[in-house]
Amino acid sequence: MRFDVITLFPELFAPFQSVGVTRRAFETRAVDVRLWPLRDHAEGVYRRVDDRPFGGGPGMVMLVEPLVRCLAAIRASQAADGGARLPVVLFSPAGRPLTQQRVEALAASPGAVLLCGRYEGIDQRFIDAHVDEEISLGDYVLSGGELPALTLMDAVARLQPGVLHDAASHQQDSFSDGLLDCPHYSRPEVLPLPAREGGEPIEQGVPPVLLSGHHAHIARWRREQQLAITLRRRPELIAAARERGELSKKDEDFLRGLT
Numbered sequence: 246m247r248f249d250v251i252t253l254f255p256e257l258f259a260p261f262q263s264v265g266v267t268r269r270a271f272e273t274r275a276v277d278v279r280l281w282p283l284r285d286h287a288e289g290v291y292r293r294v295d296d297r298p299f300g301g302g303p304g305m306v307m308l309v310e311p312l313v314r315c316l317a318a319i320r321a322s323q324a325a326d327g328g329a330r331l332p333v334v335l336f337s338p339a340g341r342p343l344t345q346q347r348v349e350a351l352a353a354s355p356g357a358v359l360l361c362g363r364y365e366g367i368d369q370r371f372i373d374a375h376v377d378e379e380i381s382l383g384d385y386v387l388s389g390g391e392l393p394a395l396t397l398m399d400a401v402a403r404l405q406p407g408v409l410h411d412a413a414s415h416q417q418d419s420f421s422d423g424l425l426d427c428p429h430y431s432r433p434e435v436l437p438l439p440a441r442e443g444g445e446p447i448e449q450g451v452p453p454v455l456l457s458g459h460h461a462h463i464a465r466w467r468r469e470q471q472l473a474i475t476l477r478r479r480p481e482l483i484a485a486a487r488e489r490g491e492l493s494k495k496d497e498d499f500l501r502g503l504t
């Protein structure tokens with residue numbers, strides 16, 4: 246799959262392509278990232294990509310023409326590669342909240358054009374004419390759309406076949422089954438650790454079931470931990486999983502025991 250990224254700061258994306266899981270996705274071409282520096286498509290001596298807002302007010306607005314020229318170049322590149330015309334995604338607090346379900350849908354798609362805004366935003370006429378979807382990472386305002394774009398690319402890249410060492414890993418991810426993740430433990434089996442920073446060290450062990458080697462019991466414990474943590478922190482996710490018919494009778498019996 247392919248991401249065509251429209252950005253004023255292509256240098257922000259280099260680290261994504263050079264470390265960890267996403268590096269493997271990039272090197273194996275499981276995810277093909279094409280960066281499109283918007284300023285390359287601005288004309289005039291000053292190659293302007295922004296200007297003052299009509300109606301006055303603070304800051305600057307991203308101009309339509311450079312965006313139109315950049316998108317036309319992307320469309321030509323997509324056509325030359327024989328690829329599909331990919332949807333344009335704008336990252337904005339006004340967008341639809343990103344969910345793992347949406348990530349999984351994108352991961353299974355041919356890709357998208359990721360539009361990273363800056364300044365005060367993008368001329369609405371470009372959004373109305375060319376943006377297919379607006380995605381929000383949360384109710385806060387950033388300085389640009391690049392970090393949301395990197396977040397989405399990371400979430401999609403790790404789902405690509407062959408990218409995670411253990412293909413089953415993302416099956417146990419938080420949200421992959423609509424619930425929060427269970428706790429994880431590793432060596433040493435027992436270690437002196439204060440219950441909270443600054444407290445007296447106490448010998449802290451690992452839940453015995455995880456040392457039992459009984460895989461069915463371990464799987465059940467992990468599922469019950471997910472249910473308990475999700476009920477406590479994000480009860481709405483329990484209701485949504487129930488709505489989707491994803492809670493077993495065992496799950497429901499366990500949850501009833503908690504309430």
Ligand SMILES: O=C(N[C@H]1CCCN(c2cc(-c3ccncc3)n[nH]2)C1)c1cc2ccccc2[nH]1
Binds near residue numbers: 336338339363381
């Ligand atoms: O598109 C916007 N801003 C551009 C330009 C300024 C920096 N940008 C941005 C994107 C985001 C963002 C994107 C996704 N999830 C959370 C925040 N914060 N800031 C991109 C934008 C900013 C904004 C604020 C309130 C309601 C709607 C809004 N849209």
